[in-house]
Amino acid sequence: MKINGRSYRTIWPTNQDRSVEIIDQTRLPHEFKTLSLTSMNDAARAIKTMQVRGAPLIGATAAYGICLAMNEDTSDTALTNAAETLAAQRPTAINLRWAIIEMVKALRDVAPSQRVEKAFAKAAQICDDDVDICRRIGEHGLKLIEDLAAKKSAGEPVNILTHCNAGWLACVDWGTATSPIYQAHNADIPVHVWVDETRPRNQGAALTAYELGAHGVPHTIIVDNAGGHLMQHGKVDLCIVGTDRVTANGDVVNKIGTYLKALAATDNDVPFYVALPHTTIDWTCKDGMSVPIEERSQDEVLKMSGRTTDGEVVEVDIAAPGSPAGNPAFDVTPARLVSGFVTERGVCKASSQGLLSLYPERA
């Protein structure tokens, strides 16, 4: 998608495949800055510190992390070490493990002398596939928005609530939850997005609002507390969120707070959809309550970064001095609260039967 009129992906190889460029998402929305990753450790750090975030982009970055490891050392040991190091950065993200396994499968039987070239080719394919998958998620999700628009007066927007950032900044392009929104907007269907701020890291207010604004999609930022109230008053027609992992039974592991919005949607008969590529489905995991939930630093809760009137980005203490904080990063939305999944193959019910109807090869 576009920033300042120029088309970007979120990650791309540069410098004759000796390095990889990313958008440093910790600097958004205050500053647009790209960052060069030149080593596997750079890639690991980018994942850990959330310079890249979002399940598909984490996977793409891990894939390029393997490439950068091969630049340094093409041995089997280096490949194994890189795979293990990268996988440890974000334990909950299923795409991270998926992409690493794909890379290892593609490289393990290749002669070390061929591994750099093969690795970059495979990582590029993972990225191109992601763009294609996100585009198709958007096409299937677009139908949901078209159906809602058909019930509106001319010019009246379809109001869509989203949580966190499952936008193109979380993927390589298009996004997952945002792809139907961008496609509706591009097709001149009036849409308006309620953007959940998404504490503690504010990916909604900082990233989703940023990318929607850059693309010209009407939107309004709200605190995470506000969505239930808006649904009670008929101001939300549809919720669409992304996910970090969907388990075999249709439970949804996503950014902390997703569960609360799904409860409110159910209580107010608002459809609640989850958009995902097939790589986010963990077929080996029976249900969401068995997924380990990452506990992140309490500083994410106790501090906030923002821009002063002087234009300087600073971090400030926002809580009572000395009080500790807890910071679980994800929660589990039970399948019973989810209206359906939007994947690259179509829309299905949030259940094992639903998932298997789209992916019969997994039966």
Add this chain to the structure above:
Amino acid sequence: MKINGRSYRTIWPTNQDRSVEIIDQTRLPHEFKTLSLTSMNDAARAIKTMQVRGAPLIGATAAYGICLAMNEDTSDTALTNAAETLAAQRPTAINLRWAIIEMVKALRDVAPSQRVEKAFAKAAQICDDDVDICRRIGEHGLKLIEDLAAKKSAGEPVNILTHCNAGWLACVDWGTATSPIYQAHNADIPVHVWVDETRPRNQGAALTAYELGAHGVPHTIIVDNAGGHLMQHGKVDLCIVGTDRVTANGDVVNKIGTYLKALAATDNDVPFYVALPHTTIDWTCKDGMSVPIEERSQDEVLKMSGRTTDGEVVEVDIAAPGSPAGNPAFDVTPARLVSGFVTERGVCKASSQGLLSLYPERA
């Protein structure tokens, strides 16, 4: 309660009743500073800008606002003007109107020459009554905590989640939702409080955490998104919140986001109680959905104040530049999601029958 070892109320008359002192709560938790109100306009501004907040304290401040108006002009016109000006500052707060009506009733048939003395006496009585009511709310709520503690192993704390600040800083002393917690803590019952940050104004992280910490009550700050996850994992034994208005049918108007926590509590069989003085009950209002919900400035969502490493308190922009925000201040928790009310007269069901069982004179 105590701050730096000294007992405080949140509001008190000073200087031979020519002024009123408050704790400037917009400076907490970074700075403890008291502020002198010397005119009715000072009191109105303190209410409007949330230097005082919390239903009972808003009422007490309005009462003293009438006193300060009488200091300037004891005429009927001045009394009426003060009542109207003060009532307009926070349209949703029922206690504001209640306290103003009490003051007007106490003064309207009093000779102007007697009004200053009578006003300060009445305002002091409103404050003393509030302290007594909060103490009694605590005694009734304490039984709920004692019952939960009885099911725990020795030393294992009762985990209580609260939203916003319904603490002593919101009242004159003790608090409403916090009064049972303080009384349990004082009785050596181990308690631990999950403190919802409470965006957009962060009254949980800033005020509830501050006052619990000052009193020595173990607590952990969490983002508003986290409570559902904690309840799913059995880490919350009880929710207690305050309220800005309870309607005749038992609906609860409270800080935005309360509804989401009540949904999660219901979904996980966690008891969800609302603590309130009788003055918060709006017997004239049939249900919560008919209560006008205050829409506050978008800057509360888009900006955040905090303390820099230099100790300076600054306001920073935290969202994507140019993105608008919506800011509804309250939501409505339907009575069906509330386990019960804790009032100064006891515990009752959240229904018109429940309320009338405690307040039969309203039947």
